[in-house]
Amino acid sequence: MATFGFVQYDAATPEVRAIYDDIMATRKVDWVGNFWKALAHDPATLKRTWDDTKQVMASGALDPLVKEMLYLAVSASNQCGYCIASHTAAARKKGMTEAMFHEVMAVVGMANETNRLASGYQVEIDERFKTP
Amino acid sequence: MATFGFVQYDAATPEVRAIYDDIMATRKVDWVGNFWKALAHDPATLKRTWDDTKQVMASGALDPLVKEMLYLAVSASNQCGYCIASHTAAARKKGMTEAMFHEVMAVVGMANETNRLASGYQVEIDERFKTP
Amino acid sequence: MATFGFVQYDAATPEVRAIYDDIMATRKVDWVGNFWKALAHDPATLKRTWDDTKQVMASGALDPLVKEMLYLAVSASNQCGYCIASHTAAARKKGMTEAMFHEVMAVVGMANETNRLASGYQVEIDERFKTP
Amino acid sequence: MATFGFVQYDAATPEVRAIYDDIMATRKVDWVGNFWKALAHDPATLKRTWDDTKQVMASGALDPLVKEMLYLAVSASNQCGYCIASHTAAARKKGMTEAMFHEVMAVVGMANETNRLASGYQVEIDERFKTP
Amino acid sequence: MATFGFVQYDAATPEVRAIYDDIMATRKVDWVGNFWKALAHDPATLKRTWDDTKQVMASGALDPLVKEMLYLAVSASNQCGYCIASHTAAARKKGMTEAMFHEVMAVVGMANETNRLASGYQVEIDERFKTP
Amino acid sequence: MATFGFVQYDAATPEVRAIYDDIMATRKVDWVGNFWKALAHDPATLKRTWDDTKQVMASGALDPLVKEMLYLAVSASNQCGYCIASHTAAARKKGMTEAMFHEVMAVVGMANETNRLASGYQVEIDERFKTP
Numbered sequence: 001m002a003t004f005g006f007v008q009y010d011a012a013t014p015e016v017r018a019i020y021d022d023i024m025a026t027r028k029v030d031w032v033g034n035f036w037k038a039l040a041h042d043p044a045t046l047k048r049t050w051d052d053t054k055q056v057m058a059s060g061a062l063d064p065l066v067k068e069m070l071y072l073a074v075s076a077s078n079q080c081g082y083c084i085a086s087h088t089a090a091a092r093k094k095g096m097t098e099a100m101f102h103e104v105m106a107v108v109g110m111a112n113e114t115n116r117l118a119s120g121y122q123v124e125i126d127e128r129f130k131t132p
Numbered sequence: 133m134a135t136f137g138f139v140q141y142d143a144a145t146p147e148v149r150a151i152y153d154d155i156m157a158t159r160k161v162d163w164v165g166n167f168w169k170a171l172a173h174d175p176a177t178l179k180r181t182w183d184d185t186k187q188v189m190a191s192g193a194l195d196p197l198v199k200e201m202l203y204l205a206v207s208a209s210n211q212c213g214y215c216i217a218s219h220t221a222a223a224r225k226k227g228m229t230e231a232m233f234h235e236v237m238a239v240v241g242m243a244n245e246t247n248r249l250a251s252g253y254q255v256e257i258d259e260r261f262k263t264p
Numbered sequence: 265m266a267t268f269g270f271v272q273y274d275a276a277t278p279e280v281r282a283i284y285d286d287i288m289a290t291r292k293v294d295w296v297g298n299f300w301k302a303l304a305h306d307p308a309t310l311k312r313t314w315d316d317t318k319q320v321m322a323s324g325a326l327d328p329l330v331k332e333m334l335y336l337a338v339s340a341s342n343q344c345g346y347c348i349a350s351h352t353a354a355a356r357k358k359g360m361t362e363a364m365f366h367e368v369m370a371v372v373g374m375a376n377e378t379n380r381l382a383s384g385y386q387v388e389i390d391e392r393f394k395t396p
Numbered sequence: 397m398a399t400f401g402f403v404q405y406d407a408a409t410p411e412v413r414a415i416y417d418d419i420m421a422t423r424k425v426d427w428v429g430n431f432w433k434a435l436a437h438d439p440a441t442l443k444r445t446w447d448d449t450k451q452v453m454a455s456g457a458l459d460p461l462v463k464e465m466l467y468l469a470v471s472a473s474n475q476c477g478y479c480i481a482s483h484t485a486a487a488r489k490k491g492m493t494e495a496m497f498h499e500v501m502a503v504v505g506m507a508n509e510t511n512r513l514a515s516g517y518q519v520e521i522d523e524r525f526k527t528p
Numbered sequence: 529m530a531t532f533g534f535v536q537y538d539a540a541t542p543e544v545r546a547i548y549d550d551i552m553a554t555r556k557v558d559w560v561g562n563f564w565k566a567l568a569h570d571p572a573t574l575k576r577t578w579d580d581t582k583q584v585m586a587s588g589a590l591d592p593l594v595k596e597m598l599y600l601a602v603s604a605s606n607q608c609g610y611c612i613a614s615h616t617a618a619a620r621k622k623g624m625t626e627a628m629f630h631e632v633m634a635v636v637g638m639a640n641e642t643n644r645l646a647s648g649y650q651v652e653i654d655e656r657f658k659t660p
Numbered sequence: 661m662a663t664f665g666f667v668q669y670d671a672a673t674p675e676v677r678a679i680y681d682d683i684m685a686t687r688k689v690d691w692v693g694n695f696w697k698a699l700a701h702d703p704a705t706l707k708r709t710w711d712d713t714k715q716v717m718a719s720g721a722l723d724p725l726v727k728e729m730l731y732l733a734v735s736a737s738n739q740c741g742y743c744i745a746s747h748t749a750a751a752r753k754k755g756m757t758e759a760m761f762h763e764v765m766a767v768v769g770m771a772n773e774t775n776r777l778a779s780g781y782q783v784e785i786d787e788r789f790k791t792p
Binding site (some may be wrong): 529530531532539559561562563566567573577579580581584585587588590594595597598599602603605607608609610611613614616617625627628630631632634635636638639640641642643645646647648649650651652653654656658 | 661662663664675686691693694695697698699705709712713715716717720721722726727729730731733734736737738740741742743744746748749757759760762763764766767768770771772773774775777779780781785786788789790
C-alpha cells in the first residue's frame with residue numbers, strides 16, 4: 001500500500017477536495033487516480049504538482065496527445081511501473097493507437113541504446129551541433 | 133577524443149563507406165556525425181545501429197518530427213550530452229520550433245519529478261489501469 | 265523470491281550469524297531484514313556491505329536521521345522498491361515525521377526535474393561554481 | 397553554450413526581470429545563475445520552476461541546509477554536472493562543511509551500491525516494512 | 529498483465545511463428561519467454577529485437593557466458609525486474625555458478641558506488657586516460 | 661577541477677600515503693589516478709573504497725579482465741565519463757582487445773534497449789524464471 005495510504009474524497013479536507021474536483025473536471029472523469037490520493041497527505045505538494053501538470057500538459061505548441069506520449073516515453077525510460085501504466089491509459093484515452101504505442105516504445109528502446117553507445121565510445125559533440 | 137578516434141570517409145572501407153553514403157542520402161546532407169564515425173571501428177555495430185535507426189525513425193503511425201522529439205526527450209531524461217546536442221539539432225531541422233522545444237523539456241522535467249513521487253510514495257497501480 | 269532465497273539465522277554459519285548478531289545489536293532490534301538474509305549466500309559481500317553501512321551511517325558530521333533521509337532520497341530517486349520501503353521504515357524509526365517525509369519527497373521530485381532541465385538546456389557551469 | 401544562450405538581465409522582459417529580482421532578493425546575492433538565464437527563454441517554465449524551488453526549498457519541517465544536501469545527493473546520484481556544481485556551492489553557502497560534504501557523498505555511494513544489490517538479488521520487501 | 533497481453537504460438541501469424549521457431553531453435557528450448565510474446569504485437573520490433581539479440585549475443589571475441597553476465601550486470605544496474613530474472617536464468621543455463629553470480633553483483637554494486645563518487649567529487653579525467 | 665582539488669603524494673598524510681602505496685603496488689604502476697586523489701580529502705572513504713575495490717576486483721570465480729569489463733559495462737550504462745575513461749584504460753591494460761571492447765558496448769546498448777521494452781510493455785516475469 002502507498003506509504004500513508006490514500007486520502008479518499010469523502011475524508012478529504014475542502015482544500016484537497018477542491019483539487020480533486022479540478023482534476024476530475026479538467027479530465028472529464030468521475031474518479032481520481034491513486035497517485036493524487038497518495039500525494040494528498042501533503043496538500044502543498046498535491047496542489048503544486050497538479051497545478052504544474054495542468055499547465056505543462058495543456059495544449060500549446062504541442063498537442064496534448066504528443067505531450068502524453070512524451071510523458072510515457074520518459075516514464076518507460078525511467079522504468080516507473082505506476083507511471084507507465086497510468087500514462088499508457090491516459091495516452092490511449094487521448095487517441096494513441098496501438099501502432100502509435102509500438103512506435104513510442106521502439107524510439108524509447110533505440111534512444112536508450114544509442115545514448116549508451118555515444119557515452120561508451122566517448123564521442124565528442126560535433127562542432128555543428130554546438131551553434132544555437 | 134572518442135575512444136578509438138573517428139573513421140573518416142576517405143579512410144573507410146567500402147562497407148563502411150556504403151553506410152555513410154546511405155546516412156547522407158537518407159538525411160539529404162553531405163556530412164556524417166561523429167557518433168557514426170566513432171562506431172565505424174565496429175562495422176557490424178555501425179550497420180546494425182544505422183539500419184535500426186533508419187527503420188525506427190521512419191514515418192509510420194507517428195511522423196518523424198514527433199519521433200525525433202521523443203528521442204530528444206529520452207536523451208534529456210538520460211542526460212546524454214552528445215545525444216541532447218545532436219537530437220536537438222535533428223529535431224529543429226525537422227521543424228521543431230523553439231516553443232516546441234520548451235514544451236518538450238517541460239514535459240521531461242515534469243515526468244522525471246512525478247516518476248519519483250509515484251515511486252517514493254509507493255503508489256499501487258489503479259485497477260482501472262491494469263486492463264489492456 | 266530472492267534469487268537464492270534467504271539464509272535464516274538457524275541455518276547460518278557462525279560467520280554469518282556473527283554479522284546478524286552485530287546488525288541486531290547495532291540497531292537494537294531482534295530481527296534481520298530480507299536484504300541481509302539474501303546477501304548472506306555470499307558471506308564476503310554480506311560482511312563488506314554491513315561493515316560499510318555501519319561505518320557510513322554512524323553519527324559523524326551529520327546525524328543518523330539526516331543520513332537516513334539522504335539514503336531514502338537516493339533510493340526514491342533510483343526507484344528501488346525494496347530500498348524505499350526499508351529506508352522509509354528506518355528513517356521513521358530514527359525520528360522522521362510524516363511532514364519531514366513529505367519534504368524529502370518534494371526535494372527529490374524537484375531535483376529530478378531540474379537535473380533534466382539543466383542537462384536538456386545544455387547549461388554550462390557558472391565560473392563562480394568552479395572555484396573550490 | 398546553452399541551447400538558446402542566456403537571457404541577461406539588461407535584455408530581459410519586465411516579467412523575466414521580476415523573477416531575476418526575486419531570485420536575487422530571496423538568496424541575498426547580486427547575480428543569477430546560468431540555469432535560470434537559460435530557462436528564461438521560456439518565461440512560463442522559468443516562473444513555474446522558480447516558484448516551485450522557492451516553495452520546496454524554504455524552511456519547513458526540514459531546515460534549508462538539510463534540503464540543500466538532499467538536493468545535492470540526488471544530483472550526484474543522477475550525475476548531473478551542472479547541478480552538482482551549483483548545489484555544492486549552494487550547500488556550502490548554507491553551512492555545509494567539508495566533513496559534511498564527504499558524508500553526503502559516502503551515503504550517496506552506499507545507497508547506489510545497495511539499491512542495485514537489493515534489485516539484483518530480487519529481494520522481496522519484508523512484511524514489516526509494508527505497514528504504514 | 530503485459531499491456532496488450534501475449535501472442536501465443538497457436539494464435540501467431542506465420543511471420544511471428546517463424547521468429548518464435550528461430551528463438552527456440554537457437555536456444556534449444558521448447559518455449560518462448562513472455563518478453564517476446566509481449567513484443568509480438570509489433571512484428572517489426574519483434575523481428576528487429578530478436579535479430580539484434582541473436583547477433584550481439586553470439587560467440588565472438590567474448591564467449592556467450594561473459595556476454596550474458598554483462599547483460600545481467602546492466603539489467604541489475606538499471607533495476608529492471610523482468611530482465612534480472614530472465615538473464616539470471618539465462619546466465620545460469622550457460623554455466624554461471626552461484627559464486628560467479630555473487631561476483632557479478634559485487635562488481636555491479638561497487639561500480640554504481642564509485643560512479644557517483646567520481647561524479648559527485650567532479651573528478652577530471654586523467655590525461656593518461658585520454659589517449660586512445 | 662575536483663571539488664576540493666587533489667591530494668598529491670608529497671602533501672599526503674602517512675595514512676593516505678600508505679593507501680597510495682598499496683594502490684601502486686597492487687596495480688604495479690608508479691602513479692595514482694585522480695579519483696583516488698580527489699577522495700583522499702576524506703581518508704575514511706578513500707580507505708573503505710580502496711579496500712572494497714581491491715577485494716571485489718581480485719581474481720575469484722571470475723577473472724580480473726571479466727570483472728573489469730563488467731565494471732566498464734555498468735559505467736557506460738550509467739554514462740559516467742570519468743569511469744568510462746578510466747575503466748576502458750584499465751580493461752585494455754588487463755587484455756581487453758578492441759574487438760572485445762566493441763562487444764561489451766554492443767551488449768550494453770542492447771541491454772539498455774530491451775530493459776526499457778520489457779518495462780514499457782509491462783511484461784510479467786515468467787513463472788519458470790521465479791524458481792531459484
